[in-house]
Amino acid sequence: MSKAVGVDIGSVTTKVLVLEGGRVRATFARRTGSPPGETAAVILAQALGSTDGLPVVVTGYGRVNVPFPARDVTEITCHARGVHHLFPEASTVIEVGGQDAKVIRLARDGRVLDFAMNDKCAAGTGRFLEVMAGALEVSLEELGSLAAEAQGAVEISNMCTVFAESEVISHLARGEPRDRVAAGVHLAIAKRLSGLARRVGLGEVVVFTGGVARNVGMRWALEQVLGREVLVPEEPLYTGALGAALLAAELGV
Numbered sequence: 518m519s520k521a522v523g524v525d526i527g528s529v530t531t532k533v534l535v536l537e538g539g540r541v542r543a544t545f546a547r548r549t550g551s552p553p554g555e556t557a558a559v560i561l562a563q564a565l566g567s568t569d570g571l572p573v574v575v576t577g578y579g580r581v582n583v584p585f586p587a588r589d590v591t592e593i594t595c596h597a598r599g600v601h602h603l604f605p606e607a608s609t610v611i612e613v614g615g616q617d618a619k620v621i622r623l624a625r626d627g628r629v630l631d632f633a634m635n636d637k638c639a640a641g642t643g644r645f646l647e648v649m650a651g652a653l654e655v656s657l658e659e660l661g662s663l664a665a666e667a668q669g670a671v672e673i674s675n676m677c678t679v680f681a682e683s684e685v686i687s688h689l690a691r692g693e694p695r696d697r698v699a700a701g702v703h704l705a706i707a708k709r710l711s712g713l714a715r716r717v718g719l720g721e722v723v724v725f726t727g728g729v730a731r732n733v734g735m736r737w738a739l740e741q742v743l744g745r746e747v748l749v750p751e752e753p754l755y756t757g758a759l760g761a762a763l764l765a766a767e768l769g770v
Contacts, residue, residue, distance in 0.1 A: 523762030553579025608720025
């Protein structure tokens with residue numbers, strides 16, 4: 518089958534990636550609505566007209582009961598597959614989305630050896646960063662740039678979103694510069710992710726993916742905390758969808 522489709526229905530964004538002849542031919546992203554599968558169905562209808570006869574794999578939190586023929590595969594498997602395709606040498610995957618974060622340890626052949634997830638609260642996720650950006654009165658893009666360019670950082674001691682927001686506001690009220698506070702926010706998240714990574718075993722080659730990987734401040738903070746270079750795909754938002762499409766092509770489903 519020359520064409521295959523991967524669908525990643527995240528809590529915030531739904532991503533669709535089309536492979537043809539082993540190459541990425543198209544990508545689409547739209548905010549996930551309710552019910553989650555409907556957004557994916559609309560994207561597929563507009564992009565492809567029909568997926569009849571095409572192998573489709575769907576992943577993400579909204580992968581169950583989608584209104585179109587597809588095989589569902591876990592996010593862990595799809596992100597691992599996508600990262601291994603892009604970075605065959607990868608040994609650790611850090612994926613951060615809108616509502617959860619996960620760290621995956623890979624074998625040399627791309628198999629999943631272990632993983633750990635933070636899916637019980639918004640701490641260390643895209644939603645956490647959105648709230649902190651609001652408290653600092655900057656955009657998400659500005660938040661990341663402020664952190665990466667800061668000279669020093671304040672300490673953010675609480676990762677509960679509500680308490681961390683209060684802590685950020687208190688730092689600003691005491692006259693701390695925004696960039697130092699932004700750096701503190703990113704370093705606090707990186708330390709939390711580092712804890713997940715140590716739990717599953719931190720490999721030598723670390724790849725950071727998911728929508729939050731587009732944040733330059735988050736990449737900077739991870740490199741500071743982990744003490745090594747962190748690789749980021751050119752389009753980190755689509756790594757899960759890429760893995761799903763690759764699996765669809767291989768499985769022919």
